Every structure is written in C-alpha cells, then in structure tokens.
Amino acid sequence: xxxxxxxxxxxxxxxxxxxxxxxxxxxxxxxxxxxxxxxxxxxxxxxxxxxxxxxxxxxxxxxxxxxxxxxxxxxxxxxxxxxxxxxxxxxxxxxxxxxxxxxxxxxxxxxxxxxxxxxxxxxxxxxxxxxxxxxxxxxxxxxxxxxxxxxxxxxxxxxxxxxxxxxxxxxxxxxxxxxxxxxxxxxxxxxxxxxxxxxxxxxxxxxxxxxxxxxxxxxxxxxxxxxx
Numbered sequence: 001x002x003x004x005x006x007x008x009x010x011x012x013x014x015x016x017x018x019x020x021x022x023x024x025x026x027x028x029x030x031x032x033x034x035x036x037x038x039x040x041x042x043x044x045x046x047x048x049x050x051x052x053x054x055x056x057x058x059x060x061x062x063x064x065x066x067x068x069x070x071x072x073x074x075x076x077x078x079x080x081x082x083x084x085x086x087x088x089x090x091x092x093x094x095x096x097x098x099x100x101x102x103x104x105x106x107x108x109x110x111x112x113x114x115x116x117x118x119x120x121x122x123x124x125x126x127x128x129x130x131x132x133x134x135x136x137x138x139x140x141x142x143x144x145x146x147x148x149x150x151x152x153x154x155x156x157x158x159x160x161x162x163x164x165x166x167x168x169x170x171x172x173x174x175x176x177x178x179x180x181x182x183x184x185x186x187x188x189x190x191x192x193x194x195x196x197x198x199x200x201x202x203x204x205x206x207x208x209x210x211x212x213x214x215x216x217x218x219x220x221x222x223x224x225x226x227x228x
Contacts, residue, residue, distance in 0.1 A: 019082050021215035027075035029208050035068035035115075044141045045194050048134035055125035055133055062122045069144065070115030073108040079211060080104025083159055086218060092162045100158020106151035114144025145200050146188045152207055153184025159214065169217050177214070180206050 040058035042050050055062060080101060087097040121136035160177025163169045184203040189196035 019085075021079060021082050021086065021218060022212070024075040024079040024082060025212045025215040028072055028079060029212055031068050031072035031075065032204070032208055035065050035072060038062075038065040038068065040065070041118075041137060044138065044145070044190075044197060046134075048130035051137045052125060052128070052130040052133040055122055055137075059122055059125070063119060066115045066118035066122065068115075069118065070112050073112035073115070076111065077105060077108040079215070080108065080155060083211075083214070083218070086220070087159070087162060089221070090166070090168060090219065092166065092168075094162060096158045096162040098158070100155045103151050103154025103156075103158055107148050107155055110143050110148040110151055114140045114148070117143060142191060145197070146191045149184040149187040149190075149200055149203050152203060153181040153187075156184065156203075156207055156210065157181035159211075163214070163218070168219060169214060173210070173213055173217065176206075177210050180210055 038061050040054060040061045042054045046054075081104075084097050084101045084104075087100075117136055117140040121133055121140060124136070125133055156177045160174050160181065164171065164174035164178065168174075180203055183199050184207070187196060187199035187203050190200060
C-alpha cells in the first residue's frame, strides 16, 4: 500500500528561515524614498556652474539627502544577508544565492559611496570651484546610479531565478524580478549614454517594491511531499 507523507529538509527542521525579511526591506524603502524626496541637486550632465549653484543653494536638504542615502546601505546589506540565509534554509544549493549575496553587498557599497561623495561635494561647495563640484556630483551619480543598478541587478537575479525554478514565490513575481534585473543591466549604459538614465529609477524603485513583496511571500520553510 502506498501512503503520502509530508517531510521537510533537514535544514528546515533545524531553523525557521532566519530573521524576518520585511523589517530591513521596509527600512531600506523608507530611507531610499526619503533620500530621493530631499534631493535638491540637478540632473546628470548639467553645466558645472548649475551644479555648484544647486549645492550652495540648499546645503541642509542636500546633507540630509546624502545622509539618508548613506544610511540606506545598512538595511540593504542586512536584507541581502537575511535572504541569502533564507534561501539556504529553503534548500537552494545553486550559484544564484551566492550571486545575489555578492550583488547585494556591492549595491550597498555603491549606495554608501554615493552618499559619502555627495556629502563631500556639499562640504567643498562653499569654496566656489565649479569644476570640483561637477566632478564630485558626477562621481556620486555614477556610484549611486549605474554602479548601484548593475549590482542590484545581480541581487534581484540571484533571488528571482531560484525562486522561479523552485516555485518559492508566485511565478509572476519571480518573472518580474528577472525583468527588473535585465533593466538594471541595461541601465549601466548610462555611464556613457545619458539617454539610458531613465532606466535607473525603474530598477531602483521597481526593485525596491519587489524586495518588499518577496519579503512578504517568501516562505520560511520548504515542505515537500513524497511517496512512502
């Protein structure tokens, strides 16, 4: 006689899937949105004089934006580590989670670097050197824009692809993550072509919403049904 028994991987029996993912995801989302809302700079590629004028006109809001941007790196790094551990508990033993871990760490580093460079630009703005102001603003953009996008794309792909193959999250959500990862790769073209810059907010805010959604639906344990 054949019966059906429900079993769990040994890793799932030993743990509950690690810390909740929604807490660092919401912290990252809140800091990112607040940082963008307080940003008072000019668009990439603006004349140096315009960049300097913008930095001198709103030093307080600029400093707050840089601080929030820098602070957002911490919860992003925490979420990266937590989702990596969750995928391990769920029995994902492929390269995807490791790729996601590397991408998330690099993305957090890029965000932190962008915030620090932006703060440095504000500190030297009173000196009135438009060339230095423009150079620092460009560096902050490159780190927080295409530098972040390509790293964040690795994080999204590293989580979305295993989740799609193993059906850990709804299929549409996993596919959305892979599409956003592709947009992140395309956004790196903005290093040389500003025409690709509109892809940057797509991957930043689309990916932000995606990791919040994944944090809610990704299971803490993986149950398997086998025939005994």
